[in-house]
Amino acid sequence: MRAARLPSTGSDLVIEEVPDPTPGPGQVVVKIAASGVCHSDVTIQKAGPGMPSVPYFPWTLGHENTGHVRALGDGVTGFEVGDAVAVWPGWGDGTCRICRAGHEHICPNVSYVGVTQPGGWADYLLVPAARHLVPLGDLDPVQAAPLTDAGLTAYGAVSKVLGRLTESDRSVAVIGAGGLGQFAIKYLSALTPARIVAVDVDAGKREHALTIGASMAVDSSSDEAVRQLLDVSGDGLGVDAVIDFVGIDSTLALAAGVIAPCGALILVGIGGGTLSFGYTSPNQEVQVSTSSLGSRADLAAVISLWKEHGINAEATRYSLDDVNQALQDLAEHKIAERGVLVM
Numbered sequence: 615m616r617a618a619r620l621p622s623t624g625s626d627l628v629i630e631e632v633p634d635p636t637p638g639p640g641q642v643v644v645k646i647a648a649s650g651v652c653h654s655d656v657t658i659q660k661a662g663p664g665m666p667s668v669p670y671f672p673w674t675l676g677h678e679n680t681g682h683v684r685a686l687g688d689g690v691t692g693f694e695v696g697d698a699v700a701v702w703p704g705w706g707d708g709t710c711r712i713c714r715a716g717h718e719h720i721c722p723n724v725s726y727v728g729v730t731q732p733g734g735w736a737d738y739l740l741v742p743a744a745r746h747l748v749p750l751g752d753l754d755p756v757q758a759a760p761l762t763d764a765g766l767t768a769y770g771a772v773s774k775v776l777g778r779l780t781e782s783d784r785s786v787a788v789i790g791a792g793g794l795g796q797f798a799i800k801y802l803s804a805l806t807p808a809r810i811v812a813v814d815v816d817a818g819k820r821e822h823a824l825t826i827g828a829s830m831a832v833d834s835s836s837d838e839a840v841r842q843l844l845d846v847s848g849d850g851l852g853v854d855a856v857i858d859f860v861g862i863d864s865t866l867a868l869a870a871g872v873i874a875p876c877g878a879l880i881l882v883g884i885g886g887g888t889l890s891f892g893y894t895s896p897n898q899e900v901q902v903s904t905s906s907l908g909s910r911a912d913l914a915a916v917i918s919l920w921k922e923h924g925i926n927a928e929a930t931r932y933s934l935d936d937v938n939q940a941l942q943d944l945a946e947h948k949i950a951e952r953g954v955l956v957m
């Protein structure tokens with residue numbers, strides 16, 4: 615099969631012929647239809663802060679995968695060759711108490727496809743267990759690809775703040791209105807009456823956010839950003855939730871500085887920053903949580919939200935041969951919503 619592989623840290627990817635995977639007992643081979651391009655891939659390529667180092671070179675990236683079942687290992691039930699599937703990306707051991715509680719994506723022994731297991735920027739992907747697949751039925755796998763990480767992770771983060779955003783005088787700031795942040799804005803807009811503020815350094819992203827559900831956009835690089843966010847509800851108290859999809863020192867400081875009493879700060883972006891709170895009094899009752907991917911049930915919910923409410927990303931399509939262009943366009947903020955490699 616063909617695969618786009620990273621030969622060494624910081625290099626361009628190269629297209630190579632590699633052996634087709636064959637499924638062992640319990641495993642499934644998926645013929646990839648599409649695989650999304652995420653900012654995490656840019657970070658992995660450069661060995662930037664926050665992401666684990668790839669296990670070896672040359673490495674096949676790609677954690678946002680959909681396709682059709684190509685071959686089933688012994689003992690696999692519930693799927694037939696040809697079924698359209700989405701690949702849930704957080705592969706835990708399936709047996710520990712974290713997995714048994716439904717949080718396999720944060721299992722202490724988790725592997726991430728495309729990060730610590732070979733990924734889907736290739737013709738075929740070996741999936742270690744059928745439980746990592748979610749059936750797509752007659753949905754288009756190419757369109758479904760961004761749901762398997764950008765949609766899933768945004769939904770996982772949004773789910774953590776829904777309870778705070780049940781009234782129209784509530785507000786939420788989404789820092790980083792790129793691939794993941796745009797999904798968050800769409801889910802927040804569909805699921806809450808709260809005021810949604812998009813915060814981004816890029817003017818194009820801010821403008822776009824206003825067309826998909828944000829009612830206000832703030833330039834995080836402006837000296838006015840803190841004041842604008844504190845004044846969102848007109849009382850100077852700040853926003854009831856912040857979801858930070860960037861995660862560098864400056865965005866974390868901004869988030870910590872604008873959160874209202876009883877608010878929640880959700881950290882998603884893998885920017886390698888440090889969050890520091892000057893703790894002087896308990897009376898703020900702010901909650902801080904990291905958020906990683908989402909559960910398999912969350913992926914099923916995200917697929918339903920696409921079916922029922924049409925929530926998805928507009929995909930900018932690239933061929934596998936154009937993978938380096940896709941990574942460059944993402945790094946330069948040139949992709950409107952989500953880049954997708956179509957095999």
Ligand SMILES: NC(=O)c1ccc[n+]([C@@H]2O[C@H](COP(=O)([O-])OP(=O)(O)OC[C@H]3O[C@@H](n4cnc5c(N)ncnc54)[C@H](O)[C@@H]3O)[C@@H](O)[C@H]2O)c1
Binds near residue numbers: 791794815859
């Ligand atoms: N926690 C998880 O499970 C998880 C999963 C997937 C991706 N991620 C991480 O989420 C982040 C977002 O990924 P993406 O694919 O949406 O990236 P993206 O490149 O599509 O979007 C990033 C957005 O952040 C904006 N931005 C950059 N610097 C900023 C700043 N200082 N202030 C405000 N906005 C700024 C950019 O203009 C862009 O709109 C990445 O760090 C990625 O690694 C985390």
